[in-house]
Amino acid sequence: MRLSLLISLPLSACAMGGALHQATMVGQCAETDAACAKRHPLAPIAIGATFHPEVETDIAGTSMPNLRLESAAPTVIAVENGALVAKGPGASAVMISTDDGSVVDFMHVWAAPVTAISLARRDGERVAGTIGLAVGEDLALVPTLWSGTQRLAGDLAATWDITGDAKLSVLPDGAGDRRRLRARAPGTATVTVAIGDAKTQLQLEVVP
Amino acid sequence: MTRLALSLLSLSLSVAACDPALTTQTAAPPGRTALFEDVTGFWGTVQSYKLEISQGTAIAVTCSRGGPCTDAALTADNPALVDARRAALGTLVPNGLNGNLATESAFVIFGKAPGTTHLHLHAKQGDRDIAVTVVAQPQPRS
Numbered sequence: 576m577r578l579s580l581l582i583s584l585p586l587s588a589c590a591m592g593g594a595l596h597q598a599t600m601v602g603q604c605a606e607t608d609a610a611c612a613k614r615h616p617l618a619p620i621a622i623g624a625t626f627h628p629e630v631e632t633d634i635a636g637t638s639m640p641n642l643r644l645e646s647a648a649p650t651v652i653a654v655e656n657g658a659l660v661a662k663g664p665g666a667s668a669v670m671i672s673t674d675d676g677s678v679v680d681f682m683h684v685w686a687a688p689v690t691a692i693s694l695a696r697r698d699g700e701r702v703a704g705t706i707g708l709a710v711g712e713d714l715a716l717v718p719t720l721w722s723g724t725q726r727l728a729g730d731l732a733a734t735w736d737i738t739g740d741a742k743l744s745v746l747p748d749g750a751g752d753r754r755r756l757r758a759r760a761p762g763t764a765t766v767t768v769a770i771g772d773a774k775t776q777l778q779l780e781v782v783p
Numbered sequence: 784m785t786r787l788a789l790s791l792l793s794l795s796l797s798v799a800a801c802d803p804a805l806t807t808q809t810a811a812p813p814g815r816t817a818l819f820e821d822v823t824g825f826w827g828t829v830q831s832y833k834l835e836i837s838q839g840t841a842i843a844v845t846c847s848r849g850g851p852c853t854d855a856a857l858t859a860d861n862p863a864l865v866d867a868r869r870a871a872l873g874t875l876v877p878n879g880l881n882g883n884l885a886t887e888s889a890f891v892i893f894g895k896a897p898g899t900t901h902l903h904l905h906a907k908q909g910d911r912d913i914a915v916t917v918v919a920q921p922q923p924r925s
Contacts, residue, residue: 594809594810594841594843595808595809595843595870595872597872597873634871634873635873636873637873645868647838647839647840647841647893647894647895648838648839648894648895648920651839651920652839664923665839665920665923666812666814666815666839666840666920667839668839668840668841668893670841670868670891670893672868673871676868676869677868677869677870677871678843678868678869678870678871678891679870679871681841681843681891681893683812683815683839683840683841687923
């Protein structure tokens with residue numbers, strides 16, 4: 576019994592990597608981007624979303640070879656320009672291979688539909704209800720995608736809509752689906768973020 | 784006549800027993816199948832293998848016979864249903880009876896579309912057939 580526990584601990588510590596324990600695949604996120612939903616551990620990718628993976632190998636006696644990705648079921652997970660694109664619900668093995676086609680490792684990647692959206696600040700803190708802003712102030716928001724209780728990974732274009740008498744600008748900041756709201760004139764506004772049938776709203780009050 | 788039949792039986796058993804052995808190294812993901820089984824003859828020796836695997840699922844198998852298989856290739860009758868790639872495992876295993884080691888010989892097999900087909904292993908140590916059934920992905924519960 577004790578022996579089995581001792582054996583199971585190191586094995587479970589390696590469970591985040593590929594099936595052959597020679598490679599890991601995580602999302603390309605800045606160290607300071609706490610809201611990045613694409614970090615370790617790899618979550619299911621939202622259907623329609625693109626996931627930009629960062630692959631690393633750990634093989635004794637060699638630096639990382641030049642690697643390429645191949646999907647077993649492209650109707651579920653496709654590989655397009657080095658990124659993973661979720662096409663339909665299910666799971667697909669993604670092979671991590673060298674240039675000559677030798678598989679170094681593989682990982683089963685899941686895809687799921689978006690059923691809900693929430694909003695978070697750049698530091699990862701979830702926001703809801705009403706937020707107050709002063710004129711000239713910025714607020715960076717990131718949509719977080721969910722399938723039931725499961726958080727999803729990947730970049731998926733959302734529509735941003737603002738209604739109300741406050742003047743606000745929605746500015747892309749070049750990082751995936753993150754947006755920067757700039758308060759320009761006092762009043763109240765409702766921000767609606769939608770992806771397909773899933774949407775969420777946030778109330779804003781802009782003061783002079 | 785009986786002696787000849789027994790000799791032929793003995794020869795066929797020894798040949799079957801000396802072909803490479805394939806061993807599964809990875810598990811199926813949750814809710815998916817990757818069942819790799821021996822197909823044995825009357826005396827319990829492995830004649831061939833059969834694999835039931837889900838669409839989109841991959842497993843790794845190693846090939847050995849007294850050491851890692853050499854010059855091994857695994858080809859599919861219908862690569863649209865199932866396919867295989869050589870795997871580069873950075874592990875050493877015993878090779879021969881003198882305590883030497885060699886890099887393990889392995890393949891990754893993955894199901895692509897539902898249906899039945901065969902994979903054929905050809906190695907310096909011998910050949911093996913794998914009867915493959917690829918089953919469709921289960922539909923998510925609504």
